[in-house]
Amino acid sequence: MTPPKLSVIDFSLKNLIPNSSSWNTTCSEAMHALEEHGVFIATYDGVSQELDDAIFLASRDVFDLPTKVKVLSTSDTPYHAYSGKTPIMPLYESIGIENATTTEGVEFFTKLMWPSGNENFGKSTLMFSKAVAELYQIVMRMVAKSYGIKEQCETLLGSSVQNLRFMKYLCPEEDEGNPLGMLPHTDISFMTILHDKQVKGLQIKTKEGQWIEVDPLPSSFIVMAGDVCMAWSNGRIHAPCHRVIMQGNQERYSLGQFTFIRGLDIQIPQKLIDEDHPPQFKDFDHYNYNQLKKNLLTNTHSPPNQHHHPPPPSPITTNPPPTTTHHYPPPPRTTTTLHHQPPPPPPLTTTRYHTLTHHSPNQPPATPHHHHHPTINHPPTSTTHHTTTATTPPHPSPPPVLPLPTNTTPPPPATATTLTKTTTHHYHHHPPPATTYHHPPAPPPTSTTYHHHPSPPPATTTIHHHLPPPTSTHHPSPSLPPIITIHTTNHCHPSLSTTTIYLHHPSLLPATTTLIHHPSLSPPSTPPPTPITTHHHHPSPPLRLHHPS
């Protein structure tokens, strides 16, 4: 079967006078693409050729910095720091600017990289980021028109923060190199706009499971919905799984502008809820969606602020959770056998807790499976897909309705920091080869740590059972279901750690899921103080930039 092509939609600014007939046509095309594939290619002239050249020059400038400088780009938020090459994704390197549409955001990053300044870098990134943000706004206004939710969209736009990330992929080594640039994942952003320097590699998975190669076209911007847009739209907009497979002998430079919603709960607009479309997610805070992961990753012991941090999105769908596993970033390359495995679990029913999902109610429960690599000369081997899954037996019949009214005050964040552990067991084991974890039994609360050998890189998998506190004054439901998190820490490359969270609920189908982690994404956060550095770098020669709008 020939895979479908992605829609290429003309977003030339001259055609986009709001409510003109060409605007309306573009709007229907874009909405159709977002709902069917979660992605489309916009040919957009908001970025001039000159700006395009300048932004890729800026990208080279930053990647050419010594590693000791690039690593200064750290972040409190997971996956936002500079990400160097790793054994799992040896071709990929990335670094990002938070709040890239603001002078402060860009200046902060520029100063960090070039204490003596780099005017061109600052100018071009700010201009590029603003131009891409305009495209995001145009798309969101189409969503608003199409769903009749203008006000909600404007509020969302007012709370949108843009994070611009520079990405570079090396070519695989001749003949036998692993071509995997980036593992399959969905983005945890609200929306992502990608732009590459016309070297192909990006592939999008259709709802039917076929991989579509994205052809790099001049002036093309890939507009893609993230998990959070999918949840906000009550599952109408699809968040596609995608990956990067390197081909040919050219390095690939790409840019991703990831939108996050700050200071506003993500709430499904009432217009998108009706009998046929019951609400699938509770209100949640985009920032907290990531913050929870951070807490789990850093294992901090400070209790979360229950008043100010609502829990991450809880699927309240009655549909079976997804059974496809996504790993991003991947766990360590080594495979693992558990020498001392916890006893087999009682029949568990699980659903993914903070990985957002949408499944058609008509879709039968699928069988767990993993992503397959494309048919290319040197497909990545299974060693790149160390899998951390929790498997439960299939359920014979559709699940009953989950009795969670959406207007229920959300329970406090159930994080490892508050609910975890009374005991810790350490299991030492040696590779290879098995990679499947079985759920240990449900409570009593315990924390089990598996140490993987050999190193490097050392990795630890921690399975936490969480019991809700017996009573809570912060939410009306004292029967918060227990939670299991499986956390694989890569000590050498913390950004490659993974966390899986399972929320148990007896009325849900058993499932196999893992969490999607995205190293290049994070919610905005206050930049840390500028470290004192003395390095010097000579930026590129001056450039004149024109932005058409």
Ligand SMILES: O=C(O)CCC(=O)C(=O)O
């Ligand atoms: O480099 C690309 O084109 C894709 C990158 C990507 O998917 C991401 O950063 O989320």
Ligand SMILES: [Fe+2]
């Ligand atoms: Fe992505």
